[in-house]
Every structure is written in structure tokens, then in C-alpha cells.
Amino acid sequence: MTDAHIVSAHPEPQSFTAGWARASVDAVRALGGVAEHSDLYALGFDPAERGTLYDTADIAERRFDPLKVQQDAAARGALPSDLVEQVSRIKRADLLILHFPIWWFGPPAILKGWMDRALVHGVMHAEDARFDRGPCRGKRALICVSTGCSAVECRPDGREGDLRLLLWPLAQTLRYCGFDVYEPVSVHSVHGFHEPPQRLALEQRLSATLAGQTDLLAGLEQRPLWPFNRDADFDAEGRLLPDAPSHSPFVRHV
Structure with missing residues (x-):
């Protein structure tokens, strides 16, 4: 098993998303890999990129240019401490696993903010180092996502919209940095409004997902990659x- 960085985004530690992320950590270690876990809510990760997070020396102009500031700070070894840790974890990992629910047809804001900030310009991508030449080429990523709606509603003809299209901007971001992205894993109808016996069936289904995470990760080499141009x-x-x-x-x- 390769080394992995697991990033999870859910504010409730007892949620299925949080438990699924912990199952990934356990699975990587059981398979002989090294697992690092960034629970963004538990870390209190700040998702809002802005100039006040950087030393004033990194802002050469009055107008804050995130790409220039990130690149300059990285070159000087002056990135904010939370980004230093995240960049180091991404660099060490062969596999990035993202665990999150779909909220309002996209990932939680804290995960989008993690991508805005942790995928540092000048480190994880650059004008002449992106897509096929991205610095993360050779690394792979797996998206593990839950939805509150049913699997049928997440189909291309479903009322919630095609889940693959909702996930495409996130997957394209990883592809931009050079990652190969596996076909996503999705679990549906995960919400707190189920009544017996539906609730028991849901709990059994979710437990089976957690129990099967080791087998899922053990078989990643056979899992198809998401196709990109x-x-x-x-x-x-x-x-x-x-x-x-x-x-x-x-x-x-x-």
C-alpha cells in the first residue's frame, strides 16, 4: 500500500463522513502504508485565503494577488504554518483521499477553501506546470462522497443532477495539479430523517461501507481512472x- 493523505470535511466527529475517513486511515495502515489525516474542522482550518494570513513582505503591491503571494511565500519558505503542514503531507503522499458530503450541489466550503489555499501556486501548480506537467503527476486521488438524496436522484436524469458533473470541478482541480483521479466512490441517502425500519437498513449499509474500505483501497489498482483530455x-x-x-x-x- 502506498502512503496516503486523508482529508475529511464534516463538522460532526460522529458523522458517517468522519467515520469513513477514519476507516480509510485504518485501511491504509492495515495494508502497510503510512496514513496522515487532516480533519479540517477539527484542525480549525481557515478556508478564506487573504493577504492578512501572510507576512506583509509577501505583498509587494497594495492589491492582493493570491497566486503571486503564494508563490513568493513558498519560494522564501514563508508560507503560513497551516499550509506548510498541508503541503508537506501532500508531497509525502502517493494517494490523496477526500471524504466529504455534498452540500448544496458541491463540497462544504471548508474543503473548497482547503483547495484554494493548500494547492499552493508555485508548489502544486504553476503557469508552465499544470495538467500533464503538473507537479503532482504520479500521484493519485480518490473522492469518497456522500449525498442526502438517493442514487436515482444523482443520475444524469435525476432531479438532483448528475453527481459526476457536480464533482467535475473538484476532480479537474486535482487533474490541473497533475493527479490521476480514480472514479469516485459515492454513498447515497445519508441523512438523519430515516425512520425504522429504513434507519436500520441505512445503518447496516453504512456499516458495510466502513467494513469494506480496506478491500476498496486494496483493489485501487484495478479501479478505473476518471478520463480527462x-x-x-x-x-x-x-x-x-x-x-x-x-x-x-x-x-x-x-
């Missing part, structure tokens, strides 16, 4: 070539 699929202006495949409505022929 390669750099060679685009022309010099960044437009999809006519004969290149389209893997998503987000990047398609028009």
Missing part, C-alpha cells in the same frame, strides 16, 4: 482539437 488534445490556444475525444460536457466540441 491530455495536453496534446488541445491546440496552441487551448481549444479542443476536432479529432480529440470529449470526456465531459465541461470540455466538448461546439
